Amino acid sequence: MRIIIADDHAVVRSGFMHILNYQEDMEVIATAADGLEAYELVAKHRPDVLLMDLSMPPGESGLIATGKIKEDFPETKIVILTMHDDDEYLFHVLKNGASGYVLKNAPDEELLKAIRVAHDDGTYIHPEMATSLVREFVKKGADSVETDPFKILSKREIEVLPLIAKGYGNKEIAEKLYISVKTVEAHKSKIMEKLQLKGRPELVQYALKKKLLNF
Known part of the structure; x- marks a missing residue:
């Protein structure tokens, strides 16, 4: 093989x-x-x-x-x-x-x-x-599908979320992922909306709970 x-x-x-x-x-x-x-x-x-x-x-x-x-x-x-x-x-x-x-x-x-x-x-x-x-x-099986970030976020959003949680700015994230700052901002808005989060502290807590910081 x-x-x-x-x-x-x-x-x-x-x-x-x-x-x-x-x-x-x-x-x-x-x-x-x-x-x-x-x-x-x-x-x-x-x-x-x-x-x-x-x-x-x-x-x-x-x-x-x-x-x-x-x-x-x-x-x-x-x-x-x-x-x-x-x-x-x-x-x-x-x-x-x-x-x-x-x-x-x-x-x-x-x-x-x-x-x-x-x-x-x-x-x-x-x-x-x-x-x-x-x-x-x-x-x-007991949880709703909506609690799973891998079900409701796109692959790119899964990449952006931990970088936000780690404290990287929009420009740094854009450089790491080879996308524009405007695209990063759009992803951030979508992430917050989809996960119903109100700010970075909630996002950090969510990322820790879902063990996303290594991704």
Whole structure:
């Protein structure tokens, strides 16, 4: 199977490349440093599996990239590799189309198993986290859809919101996302309107509650 690795640390990419290329049924064909580069490489190579880090500052996050890649290249299976042992992260990456969720401190054998399961159209989640996933689905089922920012905000608004919460000004956000200041202002207005927030303090509180600050 043809694999692309996306991680913001070169030493991590090198290490996983060595592990995967040692397998008879796996070949790493490219590596990326953030979600945007991962998208471009998937578009170019159409790999069987993308091994994606969840958080890749200052580049595009794995969560945002996962949604974009699965929407445009659904045939590529995505396995998330992360340090976040957290129900919210797990829930959202699976909703965005990931086929696997593996912690970075997991044994090599678990990573290899996750890649093979995903390649065979399955979904791999560490057994301990599977219980958390069930609890999270039950919890989400009890909540209204409107409480989920990933349902009511656009992908660009999901990118803008944490930058606002972190205190960046309109000009700084515009430079980071390669958009105009006027566009940033429009996104801010839409975010506040959609989430029914009255000011930056409420927005910061919302971002913290929904664990959006890493994206």
